[in-house]
Amino acid sequence: MIIVVVGATATGKSDLAVQLAKKYNGEIISGDSIQVYKELNIGSAKITREEMQGIPHYFIDYCHYDEDYNVKVFQEVGRKYIEDILSRGKNVIICGGTGLYIKALLYDYVFHEEEIDENYRKLLSEKSTEQLYQMLCEIDFNATDTIHPNNRQRLIRALLMAHSGEKKSDRIAKQEHKMIYDAILIGLNAERSYLYNRINQRVDLMFEQGLVEEMQEIYKENVFQLQSMKAIGYKEFEPYYLGIQTLEEVKEHIKKNTRQLAKRQYTFFNNQFDIKYYSIQEDYRSQIEKDIEEKLHEQNK
């Protein structure tokens, strides 16, 4: 059995995942793009050893903050984890807030090995965004359906894909857009004002727990160039180190950015998955367990 727990940040996914793992003999695969970094603990709201309560967690502390990590790795390794856990007769709990990662893992997304032509990449980086859009119109017109002309990052990505052999639109056309696993999807949700309160409190707590010190420990030359440092809770420190913002301002920015993230996460899960939502302001746990058991019953028939 595979249970997937998703939802916006600060809805209590990690906690629920552990509860479910204990109750249903499961192990947890984290679908979070930031908690993979060993050095990022407080700011990523990473689950602690104690909170894991002895349940195995995969993809937590998976790599260092100066290493590269992406969806492809997550999908590839994640599927191995799933097989492994199931083969040992245990259940899989997937828990995380990174929508693309969860979707790539569960659906028939395909990521090929690609050889990146650095010269071509460099060539593209020198083009104007408008030129990039024109190029994509000529090379892979169908892909422009889902890429806005201003979205430089995605224009370059689609051009690189076409250059490496397979057009983005061709690849997507081959897929069935179906889930490849029979999974139970659980979404956690709350009223916006309730969630925002939780977020604000959590950020205050992060500072009490030593977020400033954690940042100081990993601070080094050009640290903010790192992909991992684009994470909320860390990137906001850059103006502080430049001497143009106070810690109080940094904290407010972290809160604001986290609220905006929560909204985007909600939008993604809500519109990309067919999920049943449970409000964390109600007695959701018993309802979830009831639904899981119903599903188990069906499967055993």
Place this chain on the structure above:
RNA sequence: AGGGGCGUAGUACAAUGGUAGUAUAACGGUCUCCAAAACCGCUGAUGCGGGUUCGAUUCCUGCCGCCCCUG
């Protein structure tokens, strides 16, 4: 108390005697290897009253509020 200044969107700032802009927030959305990223859409304002004027957010004036200086 006297003198001066300022009141424009939730916030920061523009502008004009004739349709009040920008940024940001808020709200909504896109998503196939940077996704806590990148990008898009949209709502929203001239403190209150009087006067001049065809027309006032703009000019004059009273009130209210805020700031600075002097005592």
